[in-house]
Amino acid sequence: MSIHIGAKEGEIARTVLLPGDPLRAKFIAETFLQDVVCYNEVRGMFGFTGTYQGKRVSVQGTGMGMPSISIYVNELITEFKVQNLIRIGTCGAMQEDIHLKDVILAMSTSTDSNMNKLRFNNMDYAPTANFSLLMKAYNNAQKLGVPVRVGNILSTDTFYGDEPDDWKHWAKFGVLAVEMEAAALYTLAAKFNVRALGIMTVSDSFITHEITTSEERQKTFRNMIEIALETALELED
Numbered sequence: 001m002s003i004h005i006g007a008k009e010g011e012i013a014r015t016v017l018l019p020g021d022p023l024r025a026k027f028i029a030e031t032f033l034q035d036v037v038c039y040n041e042v043r044g045m046f047g048f049t050g051t052y053q054g055k056r057v058s059v060q061g062t063g064m065g066m067p068s069i070s071i072y073v074n075e076l077i078t079e080f081k082v083q084n085l086i087r088i089g090t091c092g093a094m095q096e097d098i099h100l101k102d103v104i105l106a107m108s109t110s111t112d113s114n115m116n117k118l119r120f121n122n123m124d125y126a127p128t129a130n131f132s133l134l135m136k137a138y139n140n141a142q143k144l145g146v147p148v149r150v151g152n153i154l155s156t157d158t159f160y161g162d163e164p165d166d167w168k169h170w171a172k173f174g175v176l177a178v179e180m181e182a183a184a185l186y187t188l189a190a191k192f193n194v195r196a197l198g199i200m201t202v203s204d205s206f207i208t209h210e211i212t213t214s215e216e217r218q219k220t221f222r223n224m225i226e227i228a229l230e231t232a233l234e235l236e237d
């Protein structure tokens with residue numbers, strides 16, 4: 001048991017899927033896993049362990065933003081010995097050729113957060129996905145027939161920015177989409193020498209101002225979740 005996760009020793013699998021929304025964790029556990037046990041309800045941040053095609057997998061909500069995910073990731077790694085962390089989130093598209101419901105594998109993350117500036121004495125660190133996880137996820141997406149984009153994303157501290165055009169600067173430099181957690185996840189995974197990857201589904205577009213309906217979200221989240229679970233099958237404990 002850790003401060004924010006009420007699981008007992010051994011109740012969390014070595015591979016954990018990390019949605020921001022704890023209700024997405026519940027949906028995934030109920031829809032995709034067998035023999036499910038809910039190991040955490042602290043703060044309503046549900047965590048479940050079950051099996052997918054016989055493989056033990058956990059799914060843990062992280063909340064929104066880098067301070068929140070950092071708490072869960074720290075505890076999952078240091079207290080529960082988690083080795084593989086796969087974020088499954090939503091993001092906003094910042095390029096014209098990225099559309100609603102597209103799936104993005106975040107190879108690297110830019111950020112406007114100060115967390116790593118503090119950590120690295122005001123110098124820049126480049127949070128990067130684990131290549132083995134990235135390659136496995138890419139190959140599984142191909143096998144499942146799900147087209148994916150691979151590239152740099154933005155992890156922001158501000159869902160509601162002050163200036164409506166702030167995102168355009170990142171877009172000009174090829175950043176694909178924006179979310180709010182991957183930079184912290186990748187940094188902590190590197191710090192503790194474990195593996196991390198972010199898989200994101202586009203839920204809205206900064207270009208067209210379209211947003212997905214809840215039905216569309218549910219259906220397309222399936223693609224991202226299946227990529228993550230098929231990847232989990234290939235990982236050693």
Ligand SMILES: O=P(O)(O)O[C@H]1O[C@H](CO)[C@@H](O)[C@H]1O
Pocket residue numbers: 019020021063064065088089090091159179180181
């Ligand atoms: O859908 P999730 O995983 O929560 O991810 C995205 O959605 C939230 C903002 O609405 C942020 O957490 C952002 O990263």
Ligand SMILES: O=c1cc[nH]c(=O)[nH]1
Pocket residue numbers: 090091092093159178179180203204
């Ligand atoms: O952080 C996020 C997530 C989804 N869409 C956005 O625009 N931002």
